[in-house]
Amino acid sequence: MIEIQNFRKTYGDFVAVEDLTLSIGAGEMFGFIGPNGAGKSTTIRFLATLLRADSGQATVNGHSVTDDPVNVRRSIGYMPDMFGVYDGMKVWEFLDFFSVAYEIPRDQRKAIIGDVLELLDLTHKRDDYVNGLSRGMKQRLCLAKTLVHDPPVLILDEPASGLDPRARLEVKALLKELRKMGKTILISSHILTELADVCTSIGIIERGKLLLAGPIGAVYRQIQRNRHLEIRFTGAPDAGVSLLRSDPKVQNVQVDARSCTVELAGDDADVARLMRQLANAEVGLVSFADKEPNLEDVFMMVTKGLVT
Numbered sequence: 001m002i003e004i005q006n007f008r009k010t011y012g013d014f015v016a017v018e019d020l021t022l023s024i025g026a027g028e029m030f031g032f033i034g035p036n037g038a039g040k041s042t043t044i045r046f047l048a049t050l051l052r053a054d055s056g057q058a059t060v061n062g063h064s065v066t067d068d069p070v071n072v073r074r075s076i077g078y079m080p081d082m083f084g085v086y087d088g089m090k091v092w093e094f095l096d097f098f099s100v101a102y103e104i105p106r107d108q109r110k111a112i113i114g115d116v117l118e119l120l121d122l123t124h125k126r127d128d129y130v131n132g133l134s135r136g137m138k139q140r141l142c143l144a145k146t147l148v149h150d151p152p153v154l155i156l157d158e159p160a161s162g163l164d165p166r167a168r169l170e171v172k173a174l175l176k177e178l179r180k181m182g183k184t185i186l187i188s189s190h191i192l193t194e195l196a197d198v199c200t201s202i203g204i205i206e207r208g209k210l211l212l213a214g215p216i217g218a219v220y221r222q223i224q225r226n227r228h229l230e231i232r233f234t235g236a237p238d239a240g241v242s243l244l245r246s247d248p249k250v251q252n253v254q255v256d257a258r259s260c261t262v263e264l265a266g267d268d269a270d271v272a273r274l275m276r277q278l279a280n281a282e283v284g285l286v287s288f289a290d291k292e293p294n295l296e297d298v299f300m301m302v303t304k305g306l307v308t
């Protein structure tokens, strides 16, 4: 649905994005992750037909962003990282303005605006002035305007930035809903927890280079060459730790007051064996957990160059 090939963008001598190639399939929720200044917005603006590349190309919904920008714009709902809302307008007028811009026939506009307001839980604000809305509501309104022309692709640059935790959760729930409706979604963020449980695939970008991209399960498997175990004890973990350290498959033992974490270069049978040994050795074993990696682990390992 979204294909980028060898995208490069410089500002003067500074290379903002270098040779970025990426493919996002239909129906994916792709999390574009990177620290500030990594090149996320630059890439997104290229996809949104707002920026000329030094080299490289991209297609969205089969249309070339350079040769057929009008059809790309029809195919996408784009939410920029810094958005403006027109303060002198009422909520419905704001959406009507975009409906006209997207050439939605007059007799359909009222119903579409009603549907979008309903979806974004803004129906009760229909006749309010935009400048009277809270930040969270303005953000939802901005998301609403990306939906009026029912685009198959949504490109959202940090859609939850500056929102409180509750409003973030609302945005997250909404994104899940939009994905269920069949939209392909690219969402950028530098807040990993925001994306962890909504994305089906991710890409990690740093200093203009895409370090890793793929389905989230494959990315997790790639980084988890070793099992990460979290083991808790009733008291000081010394006895348990020395047993663990004597095991040839155990590596990287990190000790806390009453617990430790270890990496195990083994399979399920090794996990079971280790658990049995600890239980039998009466070292005060309380719990033994096979810890799943999370997006933060992935990000740290990838940006430290531990995974390629």
Ligand SMILES: Nc1ncnc2c1ncn2[C@@H]1O[C@H](COP(=O)(O)OP(=O)(O)OP(=O)(O)O)[C@@H](O)[C@H]1O
Binding pocket: 011, 016, 034, 035, 036, 037, 038, 039, 040, 041, 042, 043, 081, 190
């Ligand atoms: N118009 C511009 N002129 C010069 N440099 C720019 C311009 N736009 C972006 N840059 C630089 O390009 C780099 C990438 O910027 P970009 O906005 O794409 O990063 P980002 O990953 O979206 O960051 P953030 O999370 O802070 O929005 C940054 O170092 C930025 O300063």
